[in-house]
Amino acid sequence: MATSPTSRRDFIKKIGQLSPRSVRDTAPTHRPLLLLWLLGRVAIGAPRLTTWRETRAAFEKLEGAYGNGATADSAQYPFWVLHATDALWEIKDAERIAPPPGQRRPTISVLDHVNPEAGFTPDVHAMLSAEPGLVANAAAILLARFFNPVPAGLVADVGLDGLLPAGQEADLLLPVPGSVRFPKRKAIHTAFGGQWTSGIGTLDDGLMCVFSDARGPYDDRTIPGTDLIEYRGQGLSGDQSLKGVGNAQLLVCQREQKPIRYWHQPTGGDWTFVTWTVIVDRRLVWGRGEDKQWRREFAWVLAPVPSPFRDQWPQSVLDRLAQDDQQTHDETLGTEAPTALSKRDTGRQYRKLCASVERRERVNHSRTTRTATDRYFRSADARLAVMLRARGKCENPDCGGQPADVTDRGDAILEVDHVDERAAQGRDHPANMIALCPNCHAIKTRGSTRHDLKRKLKTLAQRLHREAEEWENTS
Ligand SMILES: [Zn+2]
Known part of the structure; x- marks a missing residue:
């Protein structure tokens, strides 16, 4: 069983790892929704422990108004999973409501009968109560990942409107663009998590990043006459594939139009988080691998956006997204790798x-x-x-x-x-x-x-x- 987070870092990591099993390509919103409600309870100073019945009533109201209906599960699933799998909260007398053999969640009749108390673990609750910024950060992450654009009324209905003023949610995601410099990738990892070797991956908060190093090995650049960024895919040598881990992650981002942090390091300079972006196009082009051999590379076309929240994206970007047919545009069609000697x-x-x-x-x-x-x-x-x-x-x-x-x-x-x-x-x-x-x-x-x-x-x-x-x- 997972252990309850005891530090700010662990807590954000738990939130970032929350990736509900995808049903019909749509991530179910039940766990994020229940978490938002729980964060709201901390924000308004409610007692640490609530009950199953109170949770169920609140959850069903929220799920009806803001859930995406991607699952038939009701409150019993997130109520149980946040405890059993995510270890973000505790259920008193959990053994009395344990799921029947072979089942992934307790039955509603048992939950109704026992009506157990539950709440964030004492460590998590103490941490969140002492640091409203952490509550706001966690809530902004959940909104950016699962409720983007943010539906009107959701933030107020979960009691978070005091901590998350409308339109300012992006400022609560850390880091904010242009705010900090890092001499090395490892320093970004130390501050915000994620890996420090690959060019494509998430930070602790689960939001995607691409890293562009002016010294290579990839040729990334701004497309002249536009503000678009050409970002070369992952795979150091040989033809690149969409099955490669990094490219597969970007493919999901393109399909779901997810925000991506674009990091850049100029030659001799520091790493900075330059801007939020979204993928608007994908091409296959000739490039040279680390082994100096020509091969086909993916060129991901990123459009800068002022915020990870879709309701703040300019019309020009929304137009580009509307034109994106999600296909690979193969620019190498009909040509050969320019490798010949004769x-x-x-x-x-x-x-x-x-x-x-x-x-x-x-x-x-x-x-x-x-x-x-x-x-x-x-x-x-x-x-x-x-x-x-x-x-x-x-x-x-x-x-x-x-x-x-x-x-x-x-x-x-x-x-x-x-x-x-x-x-x-x-x-x-x-x-x-x-x-x-x-x-x-x-x-x-x-x-x-x-x-x-x-x-x-x-x-x-x-x-x-x-x-x-x-x-x-x-x-
Ligand atoms: Zn010359």
Whole structure:
């Protein structure tokens, strides 16, 4: 049998681990609802112990008004389970109401007959009574996980309106965005629980987090022209799968539109909880694993939201969610991993990437809020194609010499750019793009000869594109 929590940390962990068995994809609300009522009793200074009959009357009223009907169970289930499984409260003379053999809950007739007393364990009750902030924190967690958006009247009906002012529930979830810095993941774990190695997981409070480290191993970034974040899925090497633990967790978050904390660590900086987000799109893209090999990776598209509570999400995010068809949009379709060494293979891969870019140019003309995201992923393939074409060398024929070093992934240090920045509003196609070393790139953006260079590069990019398309036919 589980032991009753004796610290703030243990208590929050118990609340976070409360994940009622899912019935028809909907988490039953009976345990969270009973807990909210119990927290409300602490908030209004009610005695520690209540009775079965009092609990049942209060619970049935709440379940009728706010429950999601995901289970036929009545009050006897949460009444028993919070004691027997979660050890959050005690039932006096529990042995007198123990479930019949093979049953998971006591019968109502026995409960009615015995009418046992029950309440938070003395440790939990003392802790909660001494710290209203803990009551508010626990209640906010339950609301964010099980009653989101918060139904009107629920907070007042459980007696928590004094502790949880409407619209401010998010401030009671800890940490709040931007509030604290951590030098290491382990320090976040020490303060708020959860694991400290994987990029995807929950804190003690059971709410999901993704961790984005600028040093890798994953390439996460903001999608240009939007406030959306591209978060690469979990799985260090080989094609990623939705069955992998982290990706499977994000899949549930996407399906249920659950709030996710987005953490980021810039190179040389501290970890911060940047913002709450929600997944609005899922794509499959080419990326490189820890072993430097190309493979398919999930790109989860996260939209920042001001609060984990859905009623505070902006219309633009709700529109994106409404457009999300929950499918994997496979951006690698029709292309190959750009791994080839021979010119002929490189030519074939180049042509396939160009064809994929062109195909998507044709279908993406519809004006949806997804346009910027579509363009971003299409442009990523155009960049891959240009990198293939460059074959590790700066494409400027007058290059004064590119750095001999390579990136951590083993790539030449090259930047793929539009031949003319003004064309950045135009087409993201390899015929308009060029791979330059940092020196040539600097000349192109701020050198005195930049105008001449750009003119030259414009015709050059088109010629290199035509030539690369012919490589496939070389023997
Ligand atoms: Zn160069």
